[in-house]
Amino acid sequence: LSSDKTCLPEVLGTSALYFNPDEAGWLKKSLPEISNPEKRADLVGKGLEQVKKYSWDDCVRLTLEVYEDLI
Numbered sequence: 001l002s003s004d005k006t007c008l009p010e011v012l013g014t015s016a017l018y019f020n021p022d023e024a025g026w027l028k029k030s031l032p033e034i035s036n037p038e039k040r041a042d043l044v045g046k047g048l049e050q051v052k053k054y055s056w057d058d059c060v061r062l063t064l065e066v067y068e069d070l071i
Contacts (some may be wrong), residue, residue: 001030011054015046 002008004018017034019026038061 001027001034008065013046013050015050017043 001020002012002016002018005021007016008016017030017039019030034043
């Protein structure tokens with residue numbers, strides 16, 4: 001489960017169930033869906049694919065490039 005605010009949908013893609021944190025009752029509405037073993041397995045699979053888009057090495061390299069551009 002993830003908030004649908006800020007950058008979270010961009011980072012998590014289709015690997016999460018999203019909720020509006022400003023909406024009352026979001027947890028009650030989300031629990032049945034996340035409790036479904038097939039849905040959970042699907043999200044886990046999507047999450048394992050989504051995480052491949054990110055690495056610490058890339059983060060360090062891109063951050064260093066920004067610093068070098070500023071110098």
